[in-house]
Every structure is written in structure tokens, then in C-alpha cells.
Amino acid sequence: MARPKIALIGGGQIGGVLAQLTALRELGDVVMFDIVEGLPQGKCLDIAEASPVDGFDVELKGTNDYKDIAGANVVIVTAGLPRKPGMSRDDLIEVNSKIMTSVAEGIRDNAPDAFVIVISNPLDAMVTLCQKITGFPPNRVMGQAGVLDSARFAAFIAWELGVSIKDVNAMTLGGHGDTMVPLVRYASVNGIPVMELLERKYGSKEKAKEVMDAMVKRTKGAGGEVVALLKTGSAFYSPASSAIAMAESILKDQKRVLPTCAYLQGEFGVDGYYVGVPCVLGANGVEKIIEFTLDEEEQAMFDNSVNAVKNLVDSLNL
Ligand code: A3D
Numbered sequence: 514m515a516r517p518k519i520a521l522i523g524g525g526q527i528g529g530v531l532a533q534l535t536a537l538r539e540l541g542d543v544v545m546f547d548i549v550e551g552l553p554q555g556k557c558l559d560i561a562e563a564s565p566v567d568g569f570d571v572e573l574k575g576t577n578d579y580k581d582i583a584g585a586n587v588v589i590v591t592a593g594l595p596r597k598p599g600m601s602r603d604d605l606i607e608v609n610s611k612i613m614t615s616v617a618e619g620i621r622d623n624a625p626d627a628f629v630i631v632i633s634n635p636l637d638a639m640v641t642l643c644q645k646i647t648g649f650p651p652n653r654v655m656g657q658a659g660v661l662d663s664a665r666f667a668a669f670i671a672w673e674l675g676v677s678i679k680d681v682n683a684m685t686l687g688g689h690g691d692t693m694v695p696l697v698r699y700a701s702v703n704g705i706p707v708m709e710l711l712e713r714k715y716g717s718k719e720k721a722k723e724v725m726d727a728m729v730k731r732t733k734g735a736g737g738e739v740v741a742l743l744k745t746g747s748a749f750y751s752p753a754s755s756a757i758a759m760a761e762s763i764l765k766d767q768k769r770v771l772p773t774c775a776y777l778q779g780e781f782g783v784d785g786y787y788v789g790v791p792c793v794l795g796a797n798g799v800e801k802i803i804e805f806t807l808d809e810e811e812q813a814m815f816d817n818s819v820n821a822v823k824n825l826v827d828s829l830n831l
Pocket residue numbers: 522523524525526527528546547548549552591592593594595596605609612615616632633634635636657658661689746747748749752
């Protein structure tokens with residue numbers, strides 16, 4: 514049986530880590546496309562030359578020709594500019610829309626059966642554009658943001674409580690921007706509500722809320738925190754890990770429940786927009802959108818986030 518084929522569009526910071534993780538986990542053969550000549554070829558050669566050390570049996574090929582992505586099972590898109598300090602993700606919309614248009618055409622014409630995971634920012638708008646141009650069914654075009662935003666939230670909780678990140682469960686909903694909604698009420702350590710644990714740690718509801726509010730704020734600004742430190746680009750290890758978790762769930766039909774930027778058709782009261790919600794990811798891509806009840810405050814925050822996504826996406830005039 515042929516090995517799965519994973520095409521990476523964009524061979525920059527995230528693209529490089531995606532290629533390395535795909536190889537280390539032997540998810541399949543890698544084709545990395547970039548418009549810069551030599552960049553994807555060099556990165557793939559570099560990673561491939563580590564295969565005798567790390568012991569992985571996959572092929573890695575760098576290319577500047579879209580024809581080489583033919584037959585890809587999964588395509589992960591990182592083509593586009595990242596933020597610099599002081600920029601919002603939305604500031605990237607003009608330049609990255611142009612890039613996404615050519616990328617989506619390349620995918621449509623050369624890998625018409627692929628599942629597509631978009632990472633390029635502004636995420637919710639870029640996924641929407643990618644789906645419109647490829648014309649692929651929405652279950653095959655999705656965005657990575659929620660796995661990362663949720664991982665950041667979970668990491669802050671684990672560090673605050675001094676417990677293993679393996680036992681923390683936390684999720685964010687909504688768009689990939691400052692309006693995202695970290696779900697405090699459902700955050701738990703092996704099912705025990707995080708708010709109860711914070712209350713026990715600090716001895717009062719007020720202090721617990723103060724600590725949680727700070728973690729929520731940090732989660733919403735976590736991308737910017739890394740940008741401010743790096744100065745020359747944005748986070749790349751954690752976004753790559755997050756997209757690989759999604760790709761792996763699809764390639765291995767794991768049916769993991771992962772927060773995914775998915776096309777909503779009435780779910781959570783949203784119709785016709787891509788927004789971050791929990792989804793079952795399996796052999797058919799986004800197999801199911803998992804709905805659950807939000808309380809009044811959560812719903813209001815979610816609606817606010819959806820409105821921010823709508824404003825941005827509507828500005829594309831698709
Ligand atoms: P970077 O290292 O600049 O890599 C981008 C690559 O895209 C470069 O190698 C470019 O040569 C390439 N490229 C530019 N135009 C094209 C084109 N037309 N076709 C193919 N390739 C092209 O950036 P990065 O890897 O750090 O980030 C990539 C994108 O991911 C940016 O838009 C970031 O804002 C975004 N990002 C998203 C998240 C999410 O969680 C959603 C997190 C971090 C970064």
C-alpha cells in the first residue's frame with residue numbers, strides 16, 4: 514500500500530517544523546512547495562539527511578512546481594506573511610489574500626481530492642477564501658487555530674496549578690483573534706473544574722476569578738506575546754504541532770475531537786461562516802461539529818467573536 518502523501522504549501526518557519534514532525538512521526542511522504550527557489554529543496558534535504566539518525570522512512574521533496582503535489586491526501590497551507598510586532602493578524606488580509614488565491618488555485622488544479630488544513634492568517638478569512646476558490650466541500654477544507662489557542666490555555670492552567678499538562682483539558686471557541694473565547698466553565702483537571710481548584714488554592718472566589726481572568730487574557734494575547742519576543746515573525750513550533758494533530762487524526766481516522774475552524778451551517782446559531790468549534794476529525798475530514806450548550810455570558814462572547822469574523826470575511830467581498 515502506498516504511503517500517504519502530505520503536501521506543505523509554504524516552506525517557511527511553520528512549514529519546516531511541519532515537515533520535520535511529519536517525518537519523525539512517519540505520517541507519510543512530504544512534498545514542500547514554496548515560490549522561493551531552493552528553500553523547500555534545502556529544507557527537505559536537510560531533514561532527510563537526519564533520517565539515518567532519527568530512523569524515519571519517508572521521502573521528502575522540495576519543489577517550486579505545483580504539479581508535484583498531485584495525489585496529496587492532506588495539504589497544509591502556511592504560505593503567507595507572518596505578523597511583526599505591533600501588527601494584528603487582520604493587518605495581513607490584503608497581502609495574504611493574494612497569496613491564498615494562487616495557493617488555492619494550485620491545490621484545486623493539482624490535488625483535487627485532498628483534505629486542506631489552512632494555517633495562514635488571518636485564519637478565519639483565509640480558510641473561507643481557500644474553500645471558495647478550491648470549491649472543495651467544506652468537510653475537506655478547515656483551519657488550524659483552536660488546537661493551538663486551546664493548548665496555550667491548557668499550558669497556562671497546568672503551570673498555574675503545578676499539574677501535568679496531560680491532565681488538563683481546556684478549549685477555546687470562536688475566531689482566531691483577540692475575541693476568541695476560552696471556555697472557563699469547562700476547563701478541568703481530569704474532570705475537576707479548574708475554578709474549584711483555583712478557589713481551593715487561593716481561598717476565595719474573587720482571587721480565583723482574578724487569576725483565571727489573567728490566564729484568559731494571556732491566552733487571547735498569546736500569539737502576540739511570542740511575536741513581541743521574537744520580533745521577526747510569529748510562533749511556529751506550536752502552530753505546526755497543532756496542525757499535525759489535525760492531519761494525524763484525519764490520516765489515521767482517529768476521530769479526535771479537536772477545536773477546528775469549520776464551516777457552520779446553523780450550528781451554534783451561525784450560518785455560512787467558518788468559525789472555531791469542536792469537531793470530530795476522521796477519514797472524512799470534518800465528520801461532525803459537536804454542539805453543546807453555552808450559558809448567556811459564553812454565548813455573548815461567542816457572538817462577539819463571530820461578528821468579528823463576519824466583518825473580516827465580508828470585507829473580502831467573496
Ligand atoms: P514564514 O516563515 O514567512 O513562511 C511563509 C512562507 O510562505 C515563506 O517561505 C514564503 O516564501 C512562502 N510564500 C509566500 N508567498 C507564497 C506563495 N504565493 N506560494 C507559496 N508560498 C509562498 O511564515 P510562518 O511559517 O511563520 O507563518 C506562516 C503563516 O502562518 C503566516 O500567515 C502566519 O501569520 C500564520 N500563523 C498562523 C497561526 C495560527 O495558529 C493560525 C500561528 C502562527 C502563524
